[in-house]
Amino acid sequence: EVQLVESGGGLVQPGGSLRLSCAASGFTFSSYSMNWVRQAPGKGLEWVSYISSRSSTTYYADSVKGRFTISRDNAKNSLYLQMNSLRDEDTAVYYCARDWVAVTGTHWFDPWGQGTLVTVSS
Amino acid sequence: QSVLTQPPSASGTPGQRVTISCSGSSSNIGSNTVNWYQQLPGTAPKLLIHSNNQRPSGVPDRFSGSKSGTSASLAISGLQSEDEADYYCAAWDDSLNGYVFGTGTKVTVL
Numbered sequence: 001e002v003q004l005v006e007s008g009g010g011l012v013q014p015g016g017s018l019r020l021s022c023a024a025s026g027f028t029f030s031s032y033s034m035n036w037v038r039q040a041p042g043k044g045l046e047w048v049s050y051i052s053s054r055s056s057t058t059y060y061a062d063s064v065k066g067r068f069t070i071s072r073d074n075a076k077n078s079l080y081l082q083m084n085s086l087r088d089e090d091t092a093v094y095y096c097a098r099d100w101v102a103v104t105g106t107h108w109f110d111p112w113g114q115g116t117l118v119t120v121s122s
Numbered sequence: 123q124s125v126l127t128q129p130p131s132a133s134g135t136p137g138q139r140v141t142i143s144c145s146g147s148s149s150n151i152g153s154n155t156v157n158w159y160q161q162l163p164g165t166a167p168k169l170l171i172h173s174n175n176q177r178p179s180g181v182p183d184r185f186s187g188s189k190s191g192t193s194a195s196l197a198i199s200g201l202q203s204e205d206e207a208d209y210y211c212a213a214w215d216d217s218l219n220g221y222v223f224g225t226g227t228k229v230t231v232l
Contacts, residue, residue, distance in 0.1 A: 035221070037167075044124060045159070045167060045210050047221040059219050095166055102173055106155040107214050107221060110169035110178065 002026040002111055004096050009116030016086050016120075022079040022096030022113055030054075030074035033099035035109055036081050038092035038118075046092075049081065050099065064090075086120045093117050125150060126211050126224035133230040134201045142227045144194045144211030150222055154214045156194040158187055159223075161208040170209070171196065203231050 008020040022034070036048040049070040050059040058070050069082040079096050094116055097109035127145040134140040144156065158171040169178055171187035174194065184205075186197045194213075198205055211224035 037223075044208075044226040045161075045212075045223040046124075047212075047223060050221070061220055062218070100172070102155070104155065104173075105214075106157075106173060108157040108169060108172040108212075109159075109167075109221075110172070112166040112168065114166050 002098070004098065004111060004113035006094060006096055006113045006116040009094065009118045011119045011121065012086055013122050014087060014120055017082070017084045018086065018118060020081040020083065020094055020096075020116060020118070022081075024077045024079065024098075027098070029072075029077040033101065034070075034072060034079045035097045035099050036070060036079075037095045037097055037109070037112070038090075039095070039115075040089070040092040043092075048094070051079070083118070086118075088120050091118060091120045124225045125215065125218075125222045126213065128209075128211060128224040128227045130225070131228045131230065133232055134198075135232045136201055136203065138201050139197060139199045140201055140229060141198075142196045142209055142211075142229070144196070144224050146192050146194075146213060146222075148192060149217035150192075150213040150215040151189065151194055152192040153216055156187065156189050157212045158185075158196045159210045159212065161210065163207070167210065198229070201229075201231055205229060206231050 005023045051070045067085045097112045155173045159167040160170045161167045174189040175187045215222045
């Protein structure tokens with residue numbers, strides 16, 4: 001069974017740092033690009049970051065660029081999100097999601113993990 | 123800030139057909155395919171439709187997607203109580219070099 005399990009969320013003060021992890025199982029992790037998506041309480045979905053299968057390409061949403069870093073360890077079947085200079089508006093449930101890409105270049109996400117809650121507050 | 127616009131809500135009685143629209147621009151829907159995600163209350167999002175109109179295995183054929191120009195739509199025919207959820211459209215945006223989601227539509231079964 002394909003499974004993604006996030007961890008590392010918690011309460012952090014504004015300006016602080018946190019590192020999220022996503023453990024993958026049930027598929028060949030090293031063959032797939034991965035993403036982080038977040039959802040603020042009561043709000044919609046916001047894509048955060050993308051990393052290619054061999055880490056050669058990364059993309060970030062403008063809202064996190066320069067503060068967040070996506071990385072992966074294919075030997076450990078794990079995806080990470082290092083979050084620095086956290087702000088109140090970063091409070092959200094963070095999901096990791098496997099990326100699919102068609103020959104046309106289009107992307108979609110499937111499956112998603114259950115999410116981990118990050119709360120930025122003093 | 124979402125760049126794809128959806129109506130905030132939609133509703134119908136059991137058995138009815140409900141349609142959700144998604145409006146974008148030339149850099150996202152206009153040049154890439156559209157995906158739809160369903161988020162049941164208190165759960166993670168789930169892929170519902172990819173590549174404009176392709177249903178993953180296990181998704182009922184009551185759900186269908188279409189795209190025209192810079193807009194897309196999701197139709198739910200034969201609405202059921204378990205379809206009460208939030209629905210999001212999404213697409214890659216070539217200008218932003220990122221994935222964009224719609225504002226989300228809450229579907230209520232009356």
